Amino acid sequence: MTINIFQAVLLGIMASLTSVIGALGTTYSWYTLSRPLVASLVVGIILGDVTTSIMVGAAIQVVYIALVTPGGTVSADLRAVCYIGIPLAVAAVKGAGLDPASVQGAGLAVSIGALVGTVGTVMFYSTATMNLIWQQIGWKAIDKLNYKTIYLTNFVFPLISHFVIAFLPTFFITYYGTNVVANLKEWLPMNGIPMKTMFTLGSLLPAVGIGILLKQVVQNPIDLIIFFFGFTLAAALKINLVGAAFVGAMIAFLNYKIIMIGSAGKKAAASNEEDL
Amino acid sequence: MTVKLTKKTKDSAFWWWYNGNLTGFTHQHMQTFGFMCAMIPVIKELYKDDEHRLRSLKTYTPFFNTEPQIGSIVVGISVGLEEARANGHEEIDDEMINGIRAGLMGPLAGIGDSLIPGTYIPILLSIALGLSSGGSVLGPIFYAVVYISTMTFFMKYIFDKGYELGGRAVDVIIGDQAVAFRESMVMLGTIVIGSLAASWIGVSTALKFNLGTYFNAAGESVKSVLVLNDVLNGIYPNLLSLLTVLFTWYLMTKRKMSPITVMLILVVIALVGVLVGFFDPGLSY
Numbered sequence: 274m275t276i277n278i279f280q281a282v283l284l285g286i287m288a289s290l291t292s293v294i295g296a297l298g299t300t301y302s303w304y305t306l307s308r309p310l311v312a313s314l315v316v317g318i319i320l321g322d323v324t325t326s327i328m329v330g331a332a333i334q335v336v337y338i339a340l341v342t343p344g345g346t347v348s349a350d351l352r353a354v355c356y357i358g359i360p361l362a363v364a365a366v367k368g369a370g371l372d373p374a375s376v377q378g379a380g381l382a383v384s385i386g387a388l389v390g391t392v393g394t395v396m397f398y399s400t401a402t403m404n405l406i407w408q409q410i411g412w413k414a415i416d417k418l419n420y421k422t423i424y425l426t427n428f429v430f431p432l433i434s435h436f437v438i439a440f441l442p443t444f445f446i447t448y449y450g451t452n453v454v455a456n457l458k459e460w461l462p463m464n465g466i467p468m469k470t471m472f473t474l475g476s477l478l479p480a481v482g483i484g485i486l487l488k489q490v491v492q493n494p495i496d497l498i499i500f501f502f503g504f505t506l507a508a509a510l511k512i513n514l515v516g517a518a519f520v521g522a523m524i525a526f527l528n529y530k531i532i533m534i535g536s537a538g539k540k541a542a543a544s545n546e547e548d549l
Numbered sequence: 550m551t552v553k554l555t556k557k558t559k560d561s562a563f564w565w566w567y568n569g570n571l572t573g574f575t576h577q578h579m580q581t582f583g584f585m586c587a588m589i590p591v592i593k594e595l596y597k598d599d600e601h602r603l604r605s606l607k608t609y610t611p612f613f614n615t616e617p618q619i620g621s622i623v624v625g626i627s628v629g630l631e632e633a634r635a636n637g638h639e640e641i642d643d644e645m646i647n648g649i650r651a652g653l654m655g656p657l658a659g660i661g662d663s664l665i666p667g668t669y670i671p672i673l674l675s676i677a678l679g680l681s682s683g684g685s686v687l688g689p690i691f692y693a694v695v696y697i698s699t700m701t702f703f704m705k706y707i708f709d710k711g712y713e714l715g716g717r718a719v720d721v722i723i724g725d726q727a728v729a730f731r732e733s734m735v736m737l738g739t740i741v742i743g744s745l746a747a748s749w750i751g752v753s754t755a756l757k758f759n760l761g762t763y764f765n766a767a768g769e770s771v772k773s774v775l776v777l778n779d780v781l782n783g784i785y786p787n788l789l790s791l792l793t794v795l796f797t798w799y800l801m802t803k804r805k806m807s808p809i810t811v812m813l814i815l816v817v818i819a820l821v822g823v824l825v826g827f828f829d830p831g832l833s834y
Contacts, residue, residue, distance in 0.1 A: 503743020514679030
C-alpha cells in the first residue's frame, strides 16, 4: 500500500486541526476527531479502506481510552497517533498480510500507534511554545483595543504553528513511511525476537489505558470490586459492551437512589432536631 | 437606565468560547485569550466608551485554565457579572470577578476532567467500540453524533445557568444531587471499563508443560501436555489480562509511576517474556 501526495496532504491537514490545542475547538476536534476510533473513519475514507482502518483504530483506541490532560500535560497528543499512527498501522498490517481483527493484527497496530504517540508529545509542547510569539502580538493589541488582532492571536496565528509543527511532519512521515512499514516483513521476520516482542507489547499496552482510568476512579482497593463486576459481565457471562452498559446503568441508577434517600434522611433528621 | 445584553451577544460569547477555548494555548496563558475573545462582544455591547472597554477587557487578562467544557459555566457567570457591573453595581470590581474565576477554575478542572474525559467519554467509546466490531462505521458515527450533541447541549445549558444565577450557579455542579449523580456516573464508568477490558485485552501465554506419557484404556501411549493458558482461563476467564491491568494500576497508584514509565516496563516484560518463551504470538510468513 502506498499513499499519494494528495492523501498525505489531507492527513497533514487533519493532524493540524485536531490537537488538544488545535483549530477546531475542544468538543468536536480534540474530543471527537482526535479519538482514534473516530479518526480511523476519517483515515479510512482518505485511504480508501474504511473497514481495515476502523479495525486498526478500534484496537488503538483502547490504549487511549482514558486520556486526561490535567493542567496541560499530555502523555500523548493524539493527533500523531490518529493521523500518522493509524495510516502507518494500516499499511503495516496489510503489508504483513495479517487479519486486522486478529489479536496479532491488533497487537502490531497498537505497538505502531504507541510508538508514534511519542512524536505527538513533542508536537504538543512545540506548538504551545511557538504560540508564545503570537501571544506577544496579542498583548500589545489589548492596550490599543485592537479586537481584530486579539481574535487573530487566538484563532489564526496558531495555524502557522500547526502548519510547521504538525502538517509538515505528518505529510513527510505518512508519505515516505508507509513504504517502509509496508515492507516490514522483508527486514524483520515475524518469528524473530523483535517482531514477537512487538506483537506481545501490543497485547499488553491496552492494559495501561485501563490502568490510567482505574487510577482516577479507584482510590480504595475495595472499589476494584466494581471493576471486577464489569470484567466478569463480559469475560464470564459473555455480555457484550452495549448490554454491559445497561447493566451498569441499572446499578448506577440504584446507587443514585440510595445516596439521595440517604441525604434526604439526613436532612429530615437535622430538621427534626431543630424542631425539638 | 439598565443595559440588558441581547440574546445574540450572549450566544456569540458562548460560541467564541466553544470554538476557541484552547486554540491559542501556551503554557504561560492557557485559556486566557480564549476567554478574552468570548468577552469581547459582551464588552463592546455594554460599554460605548474606550475607557470602560479597556478596563473591562483588562479584567480578563489574568491566567485562566480549566476543563473547557464544564468551564463554559465560568464564562456564563462572567458575562452575568459584567452586565451587572455595567448597570452600576459598584461591589463588582476586577478583584471580585477574578476571585470567582480563579476560585472556580481549579475545582471545575477536577470535576470536569474526572467526569468528561474520565467517565463520560470512556463509556461512550466503550459502546462505540462494541458497535464497530468487524470494522463497522456505526461505532465512530455513534460516538461523534452522541458526544457532540450532548456536550454542546450541556455546555450551553451551564453557560445559561451561569449567566442567570451568577456565583450561585455553582450549586448546579456541586450540590447534593450533582454529587450523587457524579458518583453514580463514575460507578457506571467503572463497570463499563471492566467489560471493555475483558473484551479488548487478550494477554495470553504460550507456555506448555510436558507431563510425560501415559497409557490410556486402549493401551495407546498418550502425551500429557499442560497448557498453562487453559488452566488460567479455567480459574477465571481472561485472567492474565485482568492481572496485567491490576499490575499497571498498582504501578501507577501505589508506586506513583507515570504512564510512560509503565509502558517502558511493559516493553521489558514483553521482551523478557518472549525470550523465556512465556509469550509467543506464534506467527510466521
